[in-house]
Amino acid sequence: DVKVTQSSRYLVKRTGEKVFLECVQDMDHENMFWYRQDPGLGLRLIYFSYDVKMKEKGDIPEGYSVSREKKERFSLILESASTNQTSMYLCASSLISGTLAKNIQYFGAGTRLSVL
Amino acid sequence: GQQVMQIPQYQHVQEGEDFTTYCNSSTTLSNIQWYKQRPGGHPVFLIQLVKSGEVKKQKRLTFQFGEAKKNSSLHITATQTTDVGTYFCAGGGNYGQNFVFGPGTRLSVLP
Numbered sequence: 001d002v003k004v005t006q007s008s009r010y011l012v013k014r015t016g017e018k019v020f021l022e023c024v025q026d027m028d029h030e031n032m033f034w035y036r037q038d039p040g041l042g043l044r045l046i047y048f049s050y051d052v053k054m055k056e057k058g059d060i061p062e063g064y065s066v067s068r069e070k071k072e073r074f075s076l077i078l079e080s081a082s083t084n085q086t087s088m089y090l091c092a093s094s095l096i097s098g099t100l101a102k103n104i105q106y107f108g109a110g111t112r113l114s115v116l
Numbered sequence: 117g118q119q120v121m122q123i124p125q126y127q128h129v130q131e132g133e134d135f136t137t138y139c140n141s142s143t144t145l146s147n148i149q150w151y152k153q154r155p156g157g158h159p160v161f162l163i164q165l166v167k168s169g170e171v172k173k174q175k176r177l178t179f180q181f182g183e184a185k186k187n188s189s190l191h192i193t194a195t196q197t198t199d200v201g202t203y204f205c206a207g208g209g210n211y212g213q214n215f216v217f218g219p220g221t222r223l224s225v226l227p
Binding site: 035040041042043044045059090092103104105106107108109110 | 117122125149151157158159160161164204206208215216217218219220
């Protein structure tokens with residue numbers, strides 16, 4: 001089974017702190033994604049990466065950056081946390097494949113971040 | 117950019133009743149995926165539809181992809197308490213590219 005592991009389930013930080021959210025997948029997937037989930041808004045894509053050192057902005061990248069130094073690890077960075085970044089953060093991974101059937105996204109358990 | 121909408125936002129049903137959620141895209145999709153998120157859990161892949169007019173069944177769940185590939189539906193027959201959760205559609209999206217998720221439909225099933 002694919003396993004996507006997020007480093008923390010719950011995190012409490014103060015406004016202005018630098019925050020790192022880590023995600024590791026064990027299935028050699030090329031694609032990795034960071035979403036935030038808020039009630040009534042569903043899953044909104046922050047950034048995604050389709051290869052090591054590659055990154056693409058999603059729908060809401062402002063206030064965030066990402067790092068992908070190794071294929072299995074994708075980090076989300078909040079340079080200066082703000083209260084409006086309090087949310088559930090979900091990491092996901094998928095294959096790049098010539099077969100559409102292979103691009104299923106596998107999600108981690110999520111990190112609930114509170115910024116005070 | 118591409119937008120994916122879902123209705124209804126919430127649905128409360130009595131156990132045994134049927135349930136349907138609808139997904140609509142502002143653009144033609146190459147494929148569509150459905151995910152289920154149990155309360156306190158993370159989204160889990162249910163199914164992917166690729167062909168225009170495609171219909172797929174998983175036990176009590178029936179998934180349809182519209183002829184124009186701009187809409188989809190998920191129908192649950194005779195709901196059970198285990199069906200509780202939020203159902204998301206996600207419109208793709210060519211090979212390996214990101215999908216756009218709808219806001220989800222939260223289903224509550226009263227025993």
